[in-house]
Amino acid sequence: MGPLSGCRVVELAGIGPGPFAGMILADLGAEVVRVDRPAAGERPRAEKFDVLGRGKRSVVLDLKRPEAVAAVLDLVAAADALIEGYRPGVAERLGLGPAQCLARNPRLVYGRMTGWGQDGPMAQQAGHDIAYIALTGALHAIGEQGGPPQIPLNLLGDFGGGSTYLVIGLLAALWAVRGGAPGQVVDAAIVDGAAHLLAMTHGMLAAGAWADERGVNVLDGGAPFYAVYAAADGRHMAVGALESKFYAEFLARLGLDEDPARQHDRPGWAALRRRIADAFATRTQAEWTRVFAGSDACVAPVLGLREAADHPHLAARGTFVTRDGVLQPAPAPRFSATQAAPVAPPPAPGQDDPAAIAARWRACSPASGNDRE
Numbered sequence: 001m002g003p004l005s006g007c008r009v010v011e012l013a014g015i016g017p018g019p020f021a022g023m024i025l026a027d028l029g030a031e032v033v034r035v036d037r038p039a040a041g042e043r044p045r046a047e048k049f050d051v052l053g054r055g056k057r058s059v060v061l062d063l064k065r066p067e068a069v070a071a072v073l074d075l076v077a078a079a080d081a082l083i084e085g086y087r088p089g090v091a092e093r094l095g096l097g098p099a100q101c102l103a104r105n106p107r108l109v110y111g112r113m114t115g116w117g118q119d120g121p122m123a124q125q126a127g128h129d130i131a132y133i134a135l136t137g138a139l140h141a142i143g144e145q146g147g148p149p150q151i152p153l154n155l156l157g158d159f160g161g162g163s164t165y166l167v168i169g170l171l172a173a174l175w176a177v178r179g180g181a182p183g184q185v186v187d188a189a190i191v192d193g194a195a196h197l198l199a200m201t202h203g204m205l206a207a208g209a210w211a212d213e214r215g216v217n218v219l220d221g222g223a224p225f226y227a228v229y230a231a232a233d234g235r236h237m238a239v240g241a242l243e244s245k246f247y248a249e250f251l252a253r254l255g256l257d258e259d260p261a262r263q264h265d266r267p268g269w270a271a272l273r274r275r276i277a278d279a280f281a282t283r284t285q286a287e288w289t290r291v292f293a294g295s296d297a298c299v300a301p302v303l304g305l306r307e308a309a310d311h312p313h314l315a316a317r318g319t320f321v322t323r324d325g326v327l328q329p330a331p332a333p334r335f336s337a338t339q340a341a342p343v344a345p346p347p348a349p350g351q352d353d354p355a356a357i358a359a360r361w362r363a364c365s366p367a368s369g370n371d372r373e
Contacts, residue, residue, distance in 0.1 A: 002029020017162030117189030145215030161193030
């Protein structure tokens, strides 16, 4: 089930963006086989909490052993794509670099997930999400005026600039292969993806519509009508009343006697922010949620991770699911004709036999004359 049903992916186990990319592909119906390392002791937690592993298969292979590398290459021979997240050169030293894998399967799409990319003066340095988004300017742009940059979890770098762009690259390359192009390498660097996500911001910066500092712009909390405010109970409301008609409704529901036509009067923003804050401080979050319910004022309560699943809209859409007692996001996006299968559990490391998977894949590969199922 799913639009990628029949697509076969080998994932060399790693952390963060590589596994998340594999999870996206598995959610979309691909058969993802994760190549896990032999355990060095007891696992710290049960498999059911490995949300990034959901829907995958698992084989355990010691890639320092030649027979293990040969087993991976047997999988590669009938796979559509491979994901690896090592530092540049490590896969080559293991015997699983692009040259070795494409020699076994010229149609393979070889996905490489790194922070700094495969080349450049920092390619061999260690790093994490926070450093990648710092270097691209993204971290600099997030936070309050006069305050330090604020860390947006690891969503912007690892998963936004990394995993998402790796998946885009893999799908684009698979489409090219389907059209007759040879297999190729996809170099997905988090710094490239995070920078790419700033495309609109750079356009605004060049046009003089964005200041290169925090908390003074329309979309970074600088505008009083696009900000977060504390309610009487210490909880928060998010306001995004950008358009004039939405702003007018926001003012009316909030009970402020302000001229909507002066929305973009920047010299008055500081005083307006104080009046909005004072108004929000008169009621609790639940009370304000009822006030703005069903309106186009673009106001929403700031919910906790567990609370979000119970919100009526998200509950109606099934945005979250619970599997084996673990609350987690449902697959996204959705498809009208190739609906994804229900969320499958993560695998126990080594639960699958690599030789059996490779044999089954070969039997259904194009060279065998059989259709992929």
